[in-house]
Amino acid sequence: MTHAKVQVVDEAIERADQPFISARHVTAGYENRRDHTRLIALRDVSLDVARGEFLAIVGPSGCGKTTFINMIAGFVQPLEGEITVDGEPVTGPGMDRAMVFQDYALLPWRTVQRNIRFAMENRRTKPSKAEQDERIRKAIELVGLTGFEKAYPHELSGGMRQRVGIARALVTEPSVLLMDEPFGAVDAMTREAMQAELEKIIAQTGQTVVFITHSIDEAVTLGDRVVVVSSRPGRIKEIVPVDLPRPRMDSDIRGSQRFAEIREHIWSLLQSEALGAKREHS
Numbered sequence: 640m641t642h643a644k645v646q647v648v649d650e651a652i653e654r655a656d657q658p659f660i661s662a663r664h665v666t667a668g669y670e671n672r673r674d675h676t677r678l679i680a681l682r683d684v685s686l687d688v689a690r691g692e693f694l695a696i697v698g699p700s701g702c703g704k705t706t707f708i709n710m711i712a713g714f715v716q717p718l719e720g721e722i723t724v725d726g727e728p729v730t731g732p733g734m735d736r737a738m739v740f741q742d743y744a745l746l747p748w749r750t751v752q753r754n755i756r757f758a759m760e761n762r763r764t765k766p767s768k769a770e771q772d773e774r775i776r777k778a779i780e781l782v783g784l785t786g787f788e789k790a791y792p793h794e795l796s797g798g799m800r801q802r803v804g805i806a807r808a809l810v811t812e813p814s815v816l817l818m819d820e821p822f823g824a825v826d827a828m829t830r831e832a833m834q835a836e837l838e839k840i841i842a843q844t845g846q847t848v849v850f851i852t853h854s855i856d857e858a859v860t861l862g863d864r865v866v867v868v869s870s871r872p873g874r875i876k877e878i879v880p881v882d883l884p885r886p887r888m889d890s891d892i893r894g895s896q897r898f899a900e901i902r903e904h905i906w907s908l909l910q911s912e913a914l915g916a917k918r919e920h921s
């Protein structure tokens with residue numbers, strides 16, 4: 640083997656051992672220009688996410704979950720500390736990371752197809768038209784929207800709109816999928832169906848997912864680990880591994896004793912957080 644080849648192999652081996660997403664002593668907050676104060680949203684958060692891991696995040700409202708995911712996306716810069724993805728510091732948004740927003744964020748004047756194409760437009764290196772068409776077709780098929788390519792968002796149900804949001808995130812073939820309460824606005828039945836679909840999609844694509852939710856059930860159903868964040872300024876209270884087999888949507892698993900134990904444990908962590916916050920304010 641040539642020297643250069645040895646180096647490439649060495650680097651690949653090193654990368655495989657490294658965490659895929661890494662937050663090191665990250666503190667984040669916002670300046671208030673009106674009264675020159677600074678609000679600290681998250682304090683000294685260190686966290687590693689493995690390649691292909693599904694990491695769920697739960698925590699009280701305002702504890703900095705969206706801020707955290709926005710830093711991985713590159714929309715928000717940390718005040719202190721650093722976030723790296725695949726060994727590279729995050730300095731801004733990139734094609735390797737895609738976000739699924741809670742409120743869908745679709746363009747109402749564009750069809751399903753053209754909303755999905757949007758993710759590939761205005762990029763410095765974009766795929767050819769034929770490649771884009773093929774990716775759009777695959778993404779639509781993956782989220783089960785075949786037949787609705789030409790429909791406009793107002794002609795779709797909430798669950799279907801969210802699927803367009805997921806397809807738009809998948810179409811760039813990102814290695815990281817960032818999801819901020821993606822199923823918060825759909826009804827309970829649709830939510831379960833979408834969880835099952837997401838579990839299937841991720842099994843196919845092997846993407847790394849960071850997923851924020853307010854539902855403990857959803858976190859335990861989908862997560863390989865569940866990060867419980869304390870109230871603001873957010874810190875990691877505990878990281879709970881979910882040692883349950885997949886697919887989890889199977890009723891035997893969701894009805895199991897172990898599932899109930901994990902759910903109960905996370906619930907008690909959040910409960911003590913809520914009580915602690917109340918005492919602080921009284």
Ligand SMILES: Nc1ncnc2c1ncn2[C@@H]1O[C@H](COP(=O)(O)OP(=O)(O)OP(=O)(O)O)[C@@H](O)[C@H]1O
Nearest residue numbers: 669678680698699700701702703704705706707871
């Ligand atoms: N753009 C912003 N400008 C100023 N303050 C902000 C901004 N975004 C968030 N904050 C503040 O930072 C804190 C954390 O907000 P963040 O949206 O990250 O919380 P969250 O955990 O996602 O809450 P929720 O569960 O309600 O979505 C809050 O106190 C919020 O008021």
Ligand SMILES: [Mg+2]
Nearest residue numbers: 704705706819
């Ligand atoms: Mg939020």
